[in-house]
Amino acid sequence: MSVPSELPTASVLIVDDEPGMRRYLSKALGSRFAMIETAGTLDAAEALRQRLHFDLLLVDVRLPGRSGIDWHEALEAGDRRSDIIFMTAYADLDVAIRALRAGASDFIMKPFRLEQLLNAVDRCLERRRLARENFVLRRETDQLHPNREGMLGNSPAVRDVRAITERVAPTPSAVMITGESGTGKELVARDLHRLSRRLGAFVPLNCGAVAGELFESELFGHVKGAFTGAVRGREGLFTFADGGTLFLDEIAEMPLAMQAKLLRVIETKRIRPVGGEQEQPVDVRIVTATHRDLEREVAAGRFREDLLYRLNVLTIRLPALRERPEDIPLLVHHFSRQLSRELGLPPLPWQHGDLDEMVRYSWPGNVRELKNFVERCILLGRLPKDILHPPAGDRRDTDINVPLDWTLETLERHHLMTVLEAHDGNKSRAARSLGVSRKTLDRKLVAWREER
Template sequence: MSISFADRSAVGIEDVPAAPNAVEAILVLDDEPGMRTFIERTLASKFARVETAADADEARALAKNTRFDLMIADIRLPGAVSGLELARELRDRYQVDLDVIFITGYLDVYDEIDALRDTSADVLRKPFHAEQLLAVIKRAQERRRVAREQFLLHRECEQRPSAKRIVGESASLKDIWRTIHRIAPMPSTVLIKGETGTGKELVARALHDLSGRRGSYVPVNCGAISADLIEGELFGHLKGAFTGAHQARNGLFSHADGGTLFLDEIGEMPLALQAKLLRVLEERRYRPVGGSQEIPVNARVITATNRDLAAEVLAGRFRKDLYYRINVVDLKLPPLRERKGDIEHLARYFLNVLSAELGVPTPELTAWDLQQLTRYDWPGNCRELRNVIERSLLLGNPVAQYVCESTVQNAEESATGSPASSLEAVQRSHIMNALAVAGGNKTVAARALGVSRKTVERKLKEWSDDGSVDMPH
């Protein structure tokens, strides 16, 4: 399956209303004169405008007349209003997209939890160095860049008919698209199943874009994050929760609040974390690492896998209760070999998009090209087809040349009696070829195949156990 979004460059910046961009104007709010001076001197030469305020009234007056991108605010202020309350007030009254970095000199974990529940992602404890302050501002700039891209994508999706984002005319694709339209506005969890490269993330994006949810779309590849880090990535952590946790940070659930969290390769998630994810889905609350209080969250969760999760449950590698919880709606994407009528549509689409990106002329697909494209089984599905098209554009050779290389190899295996026609044999051949090209480097091969290194290692282990391949070192 391939659902494609139009080139973002089609949306002109001048036509887009205000949305988060770079950090240029900063408001510093602290009742300590020395702290205000330190922050102002640190930032004055690096940003277009830095203003300081000693209390809430001064901050209100400045925010009323100036559009600030970022506020650095002490959590505890003299008077009845805290820095947290003032930040929310300024967003509501003057600037909805104001980023905030909270600073505090008190070891009060409840202040820190309240800050984490805010849309800010960082809390700095006093005293701190200039380098620490600049580092958290850099993270704020990155958040604004991502928010800008998401804003443009949402704007683009609103302006363009949904049908233009679909490539293919097969009956199975149309059925899936009708299902996407039906379930997109619902809050239910969705499990997207399909082989690698069938377009699972594109379907997840389409579900979010058509959902009407105003929060962010946040994707995460569960197979690309180590088991000891993934809990903190999902739920965030408080300062000091573990070695190296110098500041509190929000997790991906926080960033997806009001939007969609896409958990790709959910089958790679460690069993211990599966239990915590199940609790979040049931209770709609999560607890940051090192925290004692739970934080409510309103994020729709969409998951995807290329594994047979039912078999994983029987093997004890996936929790049965979590499987039933995420499998409320089941979307199975067909492999490209089962919808060969869409190959020509996809190939022409990739040729047009990639030739524009690469700045090269768009070549014509010959009858021979199309014949070879439709004869090949595409074990890597749409992603492999895209890579073949891109390679042909980069090297200036016919598309069919690269398809023939794989087709001939499969025919040779069949002539020697090996089961090249089976999916497992094709998959094995494809992975071993990628490893050969990468000189045995599993990370490089995985990147070329569009899968995680863990997936490559798992397949090699399976084949090594049954004696079908020698395990690369």
């Protein structure tokens, strides 16, 4: 008989009209589940299922009023989010076939051996674990990542980042990754998870891409009917990250009300779905990232000081690309090979002079800008030097590396477009970074477009 080696996090609802059987099953499954509820009738079971999420339903076939199979068949397809094991004392092949056709995960005969029951339960829990991992893989496939090989480079700054990442990865401590946009914060977060030996999934969330009113549901899930449009229940990202790592990118964009709820989850290690009445335990390591100065955000009243202390146990600062120019040739060759395969085009024969020019450039958009530039070069089949160099006569001898004879309007336009590119064209995030309204940003873009 197998025994779980990790703390239980799943939930089960036992439905049987015999009180003795309910007590026996509750005791037998105590080591497998963090939450166990029981019901003697299908009406009581349905009331519990409407309020709470259950990973597994353990249901007797013959119950007062109607069959457990009838109950399961009556559920809408979207509500069948729980595995179900039917139990019966009547050896009826037709009933067994009907139960399996109704979507039963397993079917066991009473009286059964404890080992038989636990094996059936463990199979269901393993299927759910695999299903959650598949969900995370599909989510990652739908997103575009700069690369997944980790942070590349041999400069002292990158070696320092790798050393501290390897040291803190096996610990459960919260880590905050800071640095300018485009420096590779998610890559470091993935390395922290990969080296942590945690068995759960790595689940990323960009806080700047979630509407404020949907934040709680996105993180904690919701039950059916919790709000308008919640036609079925849904698990949140904390559940999918159970046993693994939840990466909250752009944490400064999280609304204050949500910050308070996140703080409580960190302190209690329990979540409650929106509309639910019972909490469920979770084992999630939280890694955050931001390009903002959070101490300044705290002083401005936009970020909770107590949450900052919880999240900022250790900070890993990522260097800007201009701080490690010796890594640029390595990155150029890496991106060239990667993008050539993806685009189906031959890689460019980079010359030493080309690489020297790229090393001298400041790369305000960091590694993300460099990758976009390499892709543009491959598409054009040449090095567009006008991007790296100003028009003839320009001088780039100022601290911010722009021509001295640029007008203020030209400088503003250049900076705005650089910030917009650093945020992958996301105007809302770019506007927040620039400290202007989205309407102001749109107005300037329209005006500059009309000037062309």
